[in-house]
Amino acid sequence: MNTPVDVHRRNWIAREEQAERMIPLVGGLYRNHGVVTSIHGRRLIALSSVDLLKAHKFARQAGADELSLDDSTRILEALLALRPGPASLDIARLHQAYVDRGGDADLVDFLRGELAEILVNGEDPGAPKDVVLYGFGRIGRLLARLLIGHAGSESGLRLRAIVVRKGSEDDLTKRASLLRRDSVHGPFAGTIVVDKENDTILANGTLIQVIYSNDPATVDYTAHGIHDAIVVDNTGRWRDREGLGQHLQAKGVSRVLLTAPGKGDIKNIVYGINQDQVGDDRILSAASCTTNAITPVLAALDEAYGVQRGHVETVHSYTNDQNLIDNFHKGSRRGRSAALNMVITETGAAKAVAKALPKLAGKLTGSAIRVPTPNVSLAILNLTLDRPAPRDELNGYLRAVSLHSKLRQQVDYIESPEVVSTDFVGSHRAGIVDGLATIADDDNVVVYVWYDNEFGYSCQVVRVIERMAGTHPVVLPTRLNVTLETVKEMTQA
Missing domain, CATH: 3.30.360.10 (Dihydrodipicolinate Reductase; domain 2)
Known part of the structure; x- marks a missing residue:
């Protein structure tokens, strides 16, 4: 049979199979090299084959040239051959740049020139930066999901602990359940294991220490192996320099980021606008x-x-x-x-x-x-x-x-x-x-x-944390x- 229905179905199956072959390429670049790939801003990490097809179709809807699966695959394979360092790479724009240059040069050689600043040649990308979430409400839990999802490589940000006030005897189980299930954003993408004896949550291989405290100044993070950490205050309880400065009195803390508008002379950072002002300030705000x-x-x-x-x-x-x-x-x-x-x-x-x-x-x-x-x-x-x-x-x-x-x-x-x-x-x-x-x-x-x-804002917060930590990937x-x-x-x- 060769009816139009059969033709369309076979074409779809072929495209879906091709997208499935892209998944390990995307995953390998992320896990082994810290490379986040996207198509016109649509991230490809952890997408299903159908979602990858949708990401390719988006370009046409947005008024840009549609990227073919063949072109995407060639770009991804060439990137793996080059072994780049951590970066955010838009493969649609890389392909367009290649076409604009004539499209007849060796693709690996072309990309080597385009991406020269991130070709590490085996160099150590650096140790991850410890992050602590102080408060575990709506934004805190979404930040946890994002940070866990960003932990695919050995560099970048590493969620080490959350700090909360103990609400009940089964507090740890309830906190883990709220991380696992979300009425708005759906289930957590992965597995979560609770260790009541040690007050930890293991989420997709990320071991998170749960610390109970009513006083930010008295927490000893070094007792849990946490050093030089960025504390992200999600409570909104303190918004001025004096209140947020209590975090800096704790052992193991180097900087503080508030997920609400800061008062007084605290800089409000909107990533994409004034992230260059992050500087060495020890207390910052990610605005609203x-x-x-x-x-x-x-x-x-x-x-x-x-x-x-x-x-x-x-x-x-x-x-x-x-x-x-x-x-x-x-x-x-x-x-x-x-x-x-x-x-x-x-x-x-x-x-x-x-x-x-x-x-x-x-x-x-x-x-x-x-x-x-x-x-x-x-x-x-x-x-x-x-x-x-x-x-x-x-x-x-x-x-x-x-x-x-x-x-x-x-x-x-x-x-x-x-x-x-x-x-x-x-x-x-x-x-x-x-x-x-x-x-x-x-x-x-x-x-x-x-x-x-909630989620869009949390993504902006993570970008500010990366800037503070010096781990924000190069965008190319x-x-x-x-x-x-x-x-x-x-x-x-």
Whole structure:
């Protein structure tokens, strides 16, 4: 039989088998060399064969050239032959660079030239950096998942411990269960073993010490073999230098990162915008989820069009700070049931943007509405620009930013009339521009930015930790500085 149905089915099976052969290539590069591979920002690590096919198809949907499975396989095999050091490599862009050079040179030789700075030739990539999670709530558990998932190579970050206040006699079992099962993000991808005698959790080969303490200053991490650690404070209990400085009094701690906006003179770091300011500061903040979502988009718009002023309205999923049913709350309106109400509240995200992007100081106002959804939020940027921004031009620019710019790890772009908030659960990007929702009227524009306020933000936090530890992988090929002119040139080409 050779009906169209049979042909399509055979083609699908052949593509699926080819994708299956790619899986060990992707895994080998990651486990043995610390190389994270992607296709236009879509990570390939730990994907199924079907997900690999979807990653290849995404390029066409995003307005880029689709990468064939044959081309991907050749790139991956050539990379393995070169034995590169830790890096984040976009194989779609590597292939495009190869084609732009004529596509007739030896592929291994071409890649050797492109990736010269990460070819280690057997050199030791360095010891991993110890990380401690102080607090194990929504962000803490997602950070644990990410850090465990990043532990495939022997360099980089290594989750060593979590610190919590003991809640019950079976506290350890409950903590492990919350790591194993998540109502929003699904089950943990792997195995978890609890050792009650030693207060440890073994997750996919990562041994995590659970430490019970009410005082950050008195924990002795060195007693557990932890040294020079970065402590990530997820509690939100302390947000100023004095409070967070308590961590530095503990034995075995070198630096502290807060997963909330810092107060006073603490630097708020939004990766992709001001990570160069990390420096040697011992106490830093990773800002808020909303600040991370909107700042990269605002930076891109300001660079191309200039932002005169604007208002940011955040439609934000409820958080654990709110009440499930009506009850007393020290905050205004937050005492009313989060599951039944839209709740107008305050947000400091608009002002916080200026700490990462001083050019916008005093230009933005902001407010927030908490809504009855557990995750994924939406920021509405109502902006007045320095010059007119036609809708198609504006969207084309933001699409190019998501694919080719220095912000492509932070900004994503989508055009679909059917997407809703749950479609963005698990996004690795800080924010996703919804192109079909864009409104443009001369120099007044409204841009809608979705963001997974839990997972997308946690990915940004990990990038900051890597920067603090000096382990953030080199991102290659070198990313373009996208301008309106380059977008127009790409469109015309």
